[in-house]
Each structure stands twice: as C-alpha cells, then as structure tokens.
Amino acid sequence: MLFALSGGVLAFPGLFFFLRKVTSCTFKQWTEADVVLVSERLVSTLHAVLATTAGFLISTSCKNVMTDRHWLATDFVWFGIPYMSYDIYAMYLSHYYSYRVKGHEEYRNHSLHTIRAFLRRDFMLVLHHTVLLTIFLPITLFFRRDLGDFFIGCLFITEFSTPFVSFGKILIQLGLQDSWLHVTNGVMVLLSFFTCRITLFPYMYWAYGRHAGIPFHSVPFHLPLCCNLGNLCILAPQLYWFTLLCRKARRLYLRRARPKSKDLKGS
Template structure:
C-alpha cells in the first residue's frame, strides 16, 4: 500500500512539473525577441515539442539504464527506477493530451469561446495520437509494470522507444522557426528516421530475440512465445502498429525531399 502511495505521489508531482515546464517555455517564447513575433500557434507547437523532447531524453536514458541493469536475466531482474519513471511517464502522457489540444486549438481560426468545435476538431485531427496516449496510460504501463510476471528489461525496451522523440520534436521546432530549408533540418530528418526505425520498430524483434535466447527451459521457441501473457503481445502490437505507420510517412517525406532536391539540381545544371 505504501508503494502505491509513493507511485501516486510521484505521478502527481510529475504532472505538476510537466505543466509548469510547458508554461515556463511558453512565457520564454513570448518574451524572447526571436519568437515573440511568431504566431501563437507556432509558439504553442514549439512549447509542446520542447517538453516532449525533454521527456524523450529522460525516458530514453532511464530505458538504457534499465536495459543494461537487467540484461543478464530479462525475466527476473528488477530496476526500481523503471517503476518510478512509469508514474512520471504516465503523468506526461496525461499532460500531453492537454498540450496537444492547446496546439490544435491555437491553430484553429475559431473564436476562443468555441470550445466544442475546437474539441471536435482536435479529436478528428489527432485521433491516432490520442488513442496511442490513452492506450499507454490505461493498458501498457499498468500491464507491464504492475501485472506482468516478466522482468524490467522489457519496460526498459519500451522506454528506449522514446530515444527518437527529441529528433521528432527538433524537426517541429526548426520548422516553426523557419529553418525548414536549412542543412540542420535535413540532417535532423535523417537522424530522426534512422533512430525512429531502430528504437520504435526494430526494437520489438530484438526484444523478442533476446528473450528467446535466454529461454533454455522451453522445448522450443514456439513454446517460449506461448508462455508470454497475451496482454504483452497485444501491448506490443498496439504500440508497434502506429510506429510502422509513422515510419512510412517519414520515408515518404524523405523521398519527396530527395526528389525535389534532385529536380532543383537538374534545373540549375
């Protein structure tokens, strides 16, 4: 019972901290000369992306530390920091639902009192991301941290998926600052796509491969896979599906940019 109270307290403090960080960045952007003249929607997206990047770095670091600490026995090794960060991560995803709404409503050209229209527009525009957040808060974290018989190695692997988040958010920030045609934007895009593919897609088969390599008791890999709770397989599938979709969008975008660059070079020649 004491552990539950501690987790709730950590989550509550973290939720306040995420909101405070967002408001701090929003105020800095409003006062900073370079960003004070940007549209309100741009500043909202930058603030949201900055906080998301901070969360991505923190979660990724905890994930790497957890994987390293639990690599020897993926089914039994525990790492307390992973459990505590699950509360911090849950608080972030709850906060981020609000932050995404703020960015969406700032983009809308409706009067500020049209809450219903803004909410409906937000739900239509970001439904995939909303479902992704709700799934993580209500299914993934509880299933992995509190109900799974497996070790914290797998929690660390899921945390490592956030390592690509800083690059994704840097792309948004650079775009809002008018750096879409800069070299740093292009390099960040390549890094984003590479790290995203490694940490959010390739991570899943690697995670299963490491698990199977240590399951010497089971008569076969099929029996070892069958011993995993169905909730774990479903959680992996629910998280992996949108990652593949987003990676496809990134690849299409990268190909489009490369095609435009080659056409521009051909015209110059």
C-alpha cells in the same frame, strides 16, 4: 509512488507554461501558435531524454530479462503518467492556436467543434496516449507480478527518436527547413525511429529467446497471447508513423532535387 507522481504533475505542465512565458517574451514576433508548438516540443524532448536514459539504465542493469528488478521501472512510470495526460492537452492547444492563427472563424473560442476536429486530426496520437494510460500503464504497475523490468526499460528507449522529431518541427518553425541541419536531422529521425521503435521489438523477442533457450522464430509461440497482442498494438502505430515519415522524407528529397534538374535542363 506519490513522490514520483506529484513530481510529474508539477514538472511537465509547469515547464510547459514556463516555456510559453519565456518564449513569448523572447520571440515577440511569434504568434501564439508558434509559442505553444515550440514549448510543447521542448517538453516532449525533455521527457524523451529522461525516458531514454531511464530505459538504458534499466535494460543494461537487468542481466536476467525476466526476474531482475530496477526501481526506475516502476517509479518512472508513475512519473510519466502526468506527462501522457498533459501531452494530450498540449497537442490540443497546438492544434487550436494553429487553426486560429489561420483565421478559421470556428476557432475564436474553445468548443466541442474544436475538440472533435482535434480528435479527428490527431486520432492515432490521442488513441496511442489513451491506450498507454488506460491499459498498458495499469498492466505495468499492477499486473505483471514484478517480472520483466528489462522489457519495460526497452519500451522506454522507444522515446529516443522523439527529440529528433521535435527538433525538426522547431527548425521548420525557425524557417530552416531547407538547411543542411534539417536534412541531417531528418536522416537521424528515420534511423532512430526505425532502430528504437521498430527493430527494438524483434530484439526483445530475441532477448527472451536467449533467456529461455529457444530459437527466435519459436518465441511468439512460447509467449501468452496477451503479450503478443500487446506488442502488436504498440508496434502497429509505429509502423504507420514510420511510413508517414518515409513519405515525407521522399517528398522533401524530390522537392530539393527538382531545382537541380531544372538547372541542368536550362544549361
């Protein structure tokens, strides 16, 4: 427990500050906002790869979805606790420097105003991290009575889409938002997000139904209310973010299609 927790404390903030140093020295033309954003995204990608790998190992090794155990189901949670705390701080830094570079006077120094502005802008993300830290992590570590490692592994797999989201941000930072690579990555963002953050929840209900020998539509009525509410609380922001991703994809598609339509009219 302490080894995993201390490893996370050292790994994520340490890697973030290391990447800031290396990136600022390598890309000297970049602003501090550019450096912080790319460093934050790279650390998020690393965490997502580790979480997805751990989730795959856990879920594939647990044949009995309720009683089979895997040591990663607990140890990786301890390892990931510092990441959730660090990521809120890193997101705030990215917000702060991006507005400072744009010349906002109130962003010359850190203040309650800049913190409140960050919380208003990224309220859903901060709330998501806070709920995971204060509610779901204690339940996972102390109150589930060593049951359901399979489902913990499935929840880790939701991070599969994060590297594609982060890579898209980095491509925009590099000025490649109109490249075929960005378009391909955008498709992967939508597919991975929908598969691993939305359809994963019906899959977990189906897996429990198969284990309990009950039809899929009856599973919610056989589970405690707290389980259904917990899944809903995790799923709801995923649906919200997926809607935003679809809107963004639609805007990008229309923007790319507009020049072609103008050329056809001109000819």
